[in-house]
Amino acid sequence: MEEVPHDCPGADSAQAGRGTSCQGCPNQRLCASGAGATPDPAIEEIKEKMKTVKHKILVLSGKGGVGKSTFSAHLAHGLAEDENTQIALLDIDICGPSIPKIMGLEGEQYVEDNLGVMSVGFLLSSPDDAVIWRGPKKNGMIKQFLRDVDWGEVDYLIVDTPPGTSDEHLSVVQYLAAARIDGAVIITTPQEVSLQDVRKEINFCRKVKLPIIGVVENMSGFICPKCKKESQIFPPTTGGAELMCQDLEVPLLGRVPLDPLIGKNCDKGQSFFIDAPDSPATLAYRSIIQRIQEFCDLRQSEEENLINS
Amino acid sequence: MAGPGQRPRRGRFLNTVVFRVPRIRCGRAWKPGRHQAHHPGPLRKRGRWEKHHLHGAGPGPAPCGQEGERPAPHWAEPQAATCIPAEAWRCPWPRLCPSLQVGILDVDLCGPSIPRMFGAQGRAVHQCDRGWAPVFLDREQSISLMSVGFLLEKPDEAVVWRGPKKNALIKQFVSDVAWGELDYLVVDTPPGTSDEHMATIEALRPYQPLGALVVTTPQAVSVGDVRRELTFCRKTGVRVMGVVENMSGFTCPHCTECTSVFSRGGGEELARLAGVPFLGSVPLDPELMRSLEEGHDFIREFPGSPTFAALTSIARKILDATPTYLP
Numbered sequence: 001m002e003e004v005p006h007d008c009p010g011a012d013s014a015q016a017g018r019g020t021s022c023q024g025c026p027n028q029r030l031c032a033s034g035a036g037a038t039p040d041p042a043i044e045e046i047k048e049k050m051k052t053v054k055h056k057i058l059v060l061s062g063k064g065g066v067g068k069s070t071f072s073a074h075l076a077h078g079l080a081e082d083e084n085t086q087i088a089l090l091d092i093d094i095c096g097p098s099i100p101k102i103m104g105l106e107g108e109q110y111v112e113d114n115l116g117v118m119s120v121g122f123l124l125s126s127p128d129d130a131v132i133w134r135g136p137k138k139n140g141m142i143k144q145f146l147r148d149v150d151w152g153e154v155d156y157l158i159v160d161t162p163p164g165t166s167d168e169h170l171s172v173v174q175y176l177a178a179a180r181i182d183g184a185v186i187i188t189t190p191q192e193v194s195l196q197d198v199r200k201e202i203n204f205c206r207k208v209k210l211p212i213i214g215v216v217e218n219m220s221g222f223i224c225p226k227c228k229k230e231s232q233i234f235p236p237t238t239g240g241a242e243l244m245c246q247d248l249e250v251p252l253l254g255r256v257p258l259d260p261l262i263g264k265n266c267d268k269g270q271s272f273f274i275d276a277p278d279s280p281a282t283l284a285y286r287s288i289i290q291r292i293q294e295f296c297d298l299r300q301s302e303e304e305n306l307i308n309s
Numbered sequence: 310m311a312g313p314g315q316r317p318r319r320g321r322f323l324n325t326v327v328f329r330v331p332r333i334r335c336g337r338a339w340k341p342g343r344h345q346a347h348h349p350g351p352l353r354k355r356g357r358w359e360k361h362h363l364h365g366a367g368p369g370p371a372p373c374g375q376e377g378e379r380p381a382p383h384w385a386e387p388q389a390a391t392c393i394p395a396e397a398w399r400c401p402w403p404r405l406c407p408s409l410q411v412g413i414l415d416v417d418l419c420g421p422s423i424p425r426m427f428g429a430q431g432r433a434v435h436q437c438d439r440g441w442a443p444v445f446l447d448r449e450q451s452i453s454l455m456s457v458g459f460l461l462e463k464p465d466e467a468v469v470w471r472g473p474k475k476n477a478l479i480k481q482f483v484s485d486v487a488w489g490e491l492d493y494l495v496v497d498t499p500p501g502t503s504d505e506h507m508a509t510i511e512a513l514r515p516y517q518p519l520g521a522l523v524v525t526t527p528q529a530v531s532v533g534d535v536r537r538e539l540t541f542c543r544k545t546g547v548r549v550m551g552v553v554e555n556m557s558g559f560t561c562p563h564c565t566e567c568t569s570v571f572s573r574g575g576g577e578e579l580a581r582l583a584g585v586p587f588l589g590s591v592p593l594d595p596e597l598m599r600s601l602e603e604g605h606d607f608i609r610e611f612p613g614s615p616t617f618a619a620l621t622s623i624a625r626k627i628l629d630a631t632p633t634y635l636p
Contacts, residue, residue, distance in 0.1 A: 063420050064500040069530070095501035096534040127533060130540035132502050135472030163500060164419030165469045192602045197420040200467035207467065227564035233593050237602040263571045267529035 043178050046146045050179035053154045055296040058184040062197025064163035067218040068187045070266055072160035073102040077271040078289040079156050080115040088154045089117045093162040094131050094138045097121035104269020118149050135167035142171045165204040173208045182296050183213035190220055190236035195244050202248055213295045214253035217241035222258040254288040257281050409492045412453045416509050417499035418468050418475050421458035428604020434459045439487035455486050472504035483512035502541040510545050520550035527557055527575040539583045552580040557590035589623040
């Protein structure tokens with residue numbers, strides 16, 4: 001995958017191949033011929049590949065550090081507790097692939113028999129290797145993940161994304177456009193600084209016609225292990241996710257409190273549910289996972305009714 | 310790339326973001342001799358502002374002019390959503406060195422939090438003879454801000470751009486903003502090692518950045534990502550000024566028990582492995598969070614807090630480590 005010029009107008013723009021910044025680019029002739037404007041054949045190939053994947057869920061957030069990867073990993077763990085369900089977890093955070101560490105994987109792609117993981121982290125030879133890629137190269141990798149990975153029969157494909165609304169998000173929505181994404185789960189913390197970016201994320205979802213399963217408020221309250229009293233480390237100064245969800249008419253799937261054991265288990269690469277089955281955070285996760293499953297089942301039955309009618 | 314008043318191309322997934330930047334006379338007051346309060350020697354003569362003032366980002370005295378050694382902007386890599394270090398780092402500087410002029414450049418185009426954290430949301434960017442005027446926080450113009458957040462028509466508008474468009478805007482932020490006379494330019498970046506980071510380095514390279522401030526939380530998962538950030542700095546030739554560990558413990562307000570909410574020790578371990586200075590730890594502090602949310606000056610309101618002490622200590626270390634300005 002070659003690097004593109006820094007001021008590349010984009011392969012699907014009107015100036016593709018004709019702009020001054022296109023001079024010297026190896027793809028100039030291709031873009032000028034209008035080939036960039038035609039639909040990517042990979043989209044159809046991915047659609048074929050995704051026929052064996054029943055439900056596709058994106059995990060998004062506007063802000064970094066809100067617990068997206070942690071949530072994705074525990075969503076995968078929670079769904080995989082049913083041995084009859086095949087789960088796949090795809091990490092498209094190319095620059096910061098934390099899923100291998102959170103899932104406790106060292107070169108292995110299978111956590112359990114029914115839970116498989118794919119991440120660029122597996123392709124790096126050293127934990128210090130940095131992936132310093134611009135957008136087009138990242139898009140190529142995401143295309144490969146979706147098209148060239150043998151997913152097999154999967155009930156749930158969970159896609160963990162980097163924060164923001166950028167190349168990776170556009171690409172994954174574009175490539176899965178024909179394959180039908182069930183919906184997006186958006187993670188936030190109670191702070192307005194996080195919520196203001198989540199509003200942008202919700203706007204992004206609406207713009208690209210991506211259904212929103214709901215919002216999860218993470219790090220919502222902390223119970224002191226000594227005195228058992230609750231504190232708000234990240235105070236919801238503007239009403240938290242609940243008020244935002246009411247304003248934007250988006251479901252609030254649940255609130256997950258801060259539990260130091262979550263961080264510790266992620267560092268060890270274990271499932272938090274096993275270490276702390278009675279923690280309020282575990283109960284919150286399980287309730288949220290159940291709501292996500294209900295949403296997916298409802299969508300599936302609606303589509304089947306539509307096909308049959 | 311849409312410049313002021315220009316409408317960008319509409320792509321399939323691109324929203325139309327029109328930047329309307331009204332034109333005004335730029336009334337930046339120049340203060341000759343301002344730096345001499347801190348620097349006994351004569352200063353290097355400042356030429357065009359673009360070339361000489363976009364350097365020396367970091368707390369400390371005015372940038373140096375040592376032969377063969379140039380100051381440089383530095384930026385912090387926020388690893389956690391909840392406390393962006395730019396605010397934290399800028400807080401102590403004006404208090405430690407009240408006559409410093411500090412600029413904060415927010416290159417997190419998808420999640421621009423700087424305007425809110427400084428209580429400047431809704432402020433507008435105006436165009437003057439020398440370019441886009443940054444948003445000043447005070448009459449003394451000691452702190453100036455630039456963020457895509459000021460350029461959006463609606464605060465909830467998503468900036469859904471691919472790399473080339475982001476690169477172009479970041480270049481404009483560096484070259485077309487009338488920063489004026491600055492001692493430091495602090496660049497707040499999004500997580501990762503991608504377009505924004507590369508564009509920032511390329512745009513600032515002619516001004517030879519002072520270095521990078523790398524922020525992590527104590528967790529191994531965070532450290533695992535930040536190790537790659539350090540590699541990025543090495544590969545791009547950016548000096549790492551140090552590692553800061555954020556969200557390092559929480560003291561319960563009810564019983565004063567300190568809990569390591571996000572594990573412990575990751576920052577120090579990372580700094581040791583990478584052979585870079587460990588600058589300090591900043592605890593989880595709901596009052597800091599609240600101040601950032603409401604755009605208040607945490608340093609002014611809570612000077613007795615442990616968080617203030619931590620931030621000031623880190624700022625002081627960077628001040629002490631900054632090369633001094635020589636005649």
